Amino acid sequence: AAGVIQSPRHLIKEKRETATLKCYPIPRHDTVYWYQQGPGQDPQFLISFYEKMQSDKGSIPDRFSAQQFSDYHSELNMSSLELGDSALYFCASSPAGTGVGEQFFGPGTRLTVL
């Protein structure tokens, strides 16, 4: 079965650079969630999209922005990177029409900011 695809899997950037993370949800899933997991931490919700509209927002810095495109893939744009942005970034998708249920997580993008 198709899973959530994230690219790139690893990314190394310098401070103050920008990064773009991509997420391709499972086919027919119209809701995408982004989470950030720092070293030794639990995942923290950043932002979500349903039918290409932002549906919820968590602890996402103003330096970050995201959108969901017409094919339902999503991109997380991160600017003015800081050392503290080094983390695993997960994307998850769900068929929101069911309202409540399991989220399917991608393998994550490991971002290292030097």
Next chain:
Amino acid sequence: SQQGEEDPQALSIQEGENATMNCSYKTSINNLQWYRQNSGRGLVHLILIRSNEREKHSGRLRVTLDTSKKSSSLLITASRAADTASYFCATDWGLGGTSYGKLTFGQGTILTVHP
């Protein structure tokens, strides 16, 4: 916040023993889910229990939910070395059956199963 807490933070057992992890949360939930994460990798969904359910089984997993105490437990029976991972509970909270969708994770339990 809706932040969940898990205990123990770390659990070390021998193969064949049972492992029990607990999770507490603070507000109303629609469901509680357990996820597994191997070191630095993706999150794998294990089991979901809805707020109107008290117990659920899936293979060697047994989950209980006590909404009056706002707590849940995950029991892994007959553990194997391959069960070594971090285990997170996550709550999907909302009111009156309305889901807000986003998951709030607990701090996780690191389980080590020695062969």
